[in-house]
Amino acid sequence: MERIKTLFLLCLVAFTTSVTSRQDNVCFRPQLGDNIEMSGFQRFYSPGEEIALSCKQGYTPVLGPRTIVCIASGEWTTTKLLCIPKRCPYPDQLSNGELDYEDTGYQSKINYTCNEGYTLIGADTAECLANGTWSTSVPECKPVTCGLAPIPQFGMIVYDRRISGNTTEYGDRVTYKCLPPHVVVGDPRAECTASGTWTKTPECQVVTCPLPGNIDRGYVSSNDHRDYDFGETVKYGCTGDYVLEGNLEIVCQQNGKWSEKPSCKAPCSIAIPRGRILYKGRKIWIEDLSPNRVLHKDIVSVYCRDKARNCGYAVPTQCIDGKLKIPDCFEHPSSTEYNLHSSSLPSEITQC
Ligand SMILES: *[C@@H]1O[C@H](CO)[C@@H](O)[C@H](O)[C@H]1NC(C)=O
Numbered sequence: 001m002e003r004i005k006t007l008f009l010l011c012l013v014a015f016t017t018s019v020t021s022r023q024d025n026v027c028f029r030p031q032l033g034d035n036i037e038m039s040g041f042q043r044f045y046s047p048g049e050e051i052a053l054s055c056k057q058g059y060t061p062v063l064g065p066r067t068i069v070c071i072a073s074g075e076w077t078t079t080k081l082l083c084i085p086k087r088c089p090y091p092d093q094l095s096n097g098e099l100d101y102e103d104t105g106y107q108s109k110i111n112y113t114c115n116e117g118y119t120l121i122g123a124d125t126a127e128c129l130a131n132g133t134w135s136t137s138v139p140e141c142k143p144v145t146c147g148l149a150p151i152p153q154f155g156m157i158v159y160d161r162r163i164s165g166n167t168t169e170y171g172d173r174v175t176y177k178c179l180p181p182h183v184v185v186g187d188p189r190a191e192c193t194a195s196g197t198w199t200k201t202p203e204c205q206v207v208t209c210p211l212p213g214n215i216d217r218g219y220v221s222s223n224d225h226r227d228y229d230f231g232e233t234v235k236y237g238c239t240g241d242y243v244l245e246g247n248l249e250i251v252c253q254q255n256g257k258w259s260e261k262p263s264c265k266a267p268c269s270i271a272i273p274r275g276r277i278l279y280k281g282r283k284i285w286i287e288d289l290s291p292n293r294v295l296h297k298d299i300v301s302v303y304c305r306d307k308a309r310n311c312g313y314a315v316p317t318q319c320i321d322g323k324l325k326i327p328d329c330f331e332h333p334s335s336t337e338y339n340l341h342s343s344s345l346p347s348e349i350t351q352c
C-alpha cells in the first residue's frame with residue numbers, strides 16, 4: 001500500500017515539473033483576429049521569437065503593430081492590427097437600367113438589370129476583386145428594336161420622331177392616316193413594344209351608314225335613300241309644340257353607326273281649372289293661358305297658402321315630356337270662391 005502511494009506522488013511531481021518548464025519557455029501558435037494571417041507552420045515558439053502578421057488577400061491592414069513577439073511568460077505581445085476589406089469605387093449609374101448592391105467592399109456583388117424594353121449588353125453581375133477593382137465593366141442597356149411599322153392598304157404613317165434606316169426602337173410611336181374616303185378602323189396610334197413587335201396595325205376601310213330613320217313627332221333633314229359616308233351629318237326637328245331633346249345633328253361614325261338620335265318631347269297642359277299661375281315671370285289667370293299648354297322643360301309656379309301666417313307663396317313645377325305635376329300644397333278653389341272672393345286666393349293675398 002505504502003509503495004503505491006509513493007509511486008503516485010512521484011508521478012504527480014514529474015507531471016507538474018514538465019508543465020511548469022513549458023510555460024516558462026515557449027509560446028503556442030497564436031490565435032489570430034479575423035482575416036489576419038501569419039507565415040510559418042510551427043506549433044511552439046521560443047521566447048524572443050517574432051511573427052510577422054499580414055492581412056488576407058482583399059484586406060487592408062490598419063492600426064498595428066504588424067509583428068508579435070513571444071515573451072518569457074509564454075504569451076504573445078498584443079496587437080491592435082485590423083484587416084478591413086478593400087473597397088471598390090462606387091459603380092457608375094446604368095442608364096435605362098438599375099444596379100443593385102449592398103456594399104462596395106471586397107467580394108461584394110453588383111447585379112445589373114435593364115428596364116423593360118432594354119436588353120443588357122455585357123455582364124449582368126460584377127464582383128469586387130482583391131485588388132479593389134470590379135471584375136467587369138458596367139454593361140449597357142440597349143433598347144429593343146422593331147422593324148418599320150407595317151402600312152395598311154390605302155394608309156400612311158407618320159412617325160413621332162425621324163427614323164433613319166429601317167429599325168425603330170422600343171417606345172417609338174406612329175400615327176396612322178387613311179386616304180379618303182377610307183377611314184382608320186382600329187387604334188390610329190401604334191408603338192414598338194418591349195417584345196420587338198408593333199402593336200396592332202389599324203385598317204383603312206370605307207365606312208358608310210345606312211339612311212337614318214325618322215324620330216317620333218319629328219322630321220329629318222334628308223330622306224335620300226343612299227348610304228351616308230363617315231362624317232356626314234343629318235339634322236332633326238320636331239313638329240308642333242314638341243321640343244327636341246339631345247343633339248340637333250347626328251353624325252355617321254367610324255363604326256358605321258349614327259351617333260345618338262335626339263327625341264321630341266311633348267308639351268304639357270296645366271291641370272288646374274281655376275287659379276293664377278306664374279309663367280315666364282308673369283302672373284296670369286289660367287283661363288288667359290290660351291291654349292293651356294306649356295313646353296317641355298318649361299317651369300310654371302302655382303300658389304299655395306301658408307295657413308298659419310295667412311300668406312301666399314309660389315311653388316315651381318316643371319313640364320317633363322307631357323307631364324306636369326301640380327304641387328300637393330295647391331288647393332283647387334271652388335267656383336264660388338274663385339268668382340266672388342278671388343282677392344282672398346293665395347296668389348292675391350300678401351306674399352310670404
Ligand atoms: C443578385 O442576384 C442574386 C441572384 O438572383 C441574388 O441572390 C442576390 O441577392 C442579388 N444581390 C443583390 C445585391 O441584389
Ligand SMILES: *[C@@H]1O[C@H](CO)[C@@H](O)[C@H](O)[C@H]1NC(C)=O
Binds near residue numbers: 129131
Ligand atoms: C485586378 O485583378 C484582376 C484579376 O486578378 C486583373 O485582371 C486586373 O488587371 C487587376 N487590376 C489592377 C488595376 O491591378
Ligand SMILES: *[C@@H]1O[C@H](CO)[C@@H](O)[C@H](O)[C@H]1NC(C)=O
Binds near residue numbers: 166
Ligand atoms: C433593311 O433591312 C434589310 C433586310 O430586311 C437589310 O438588308 C438592309 O440592310 C436594311 N437597311 C436598310 C437601310 O435598308
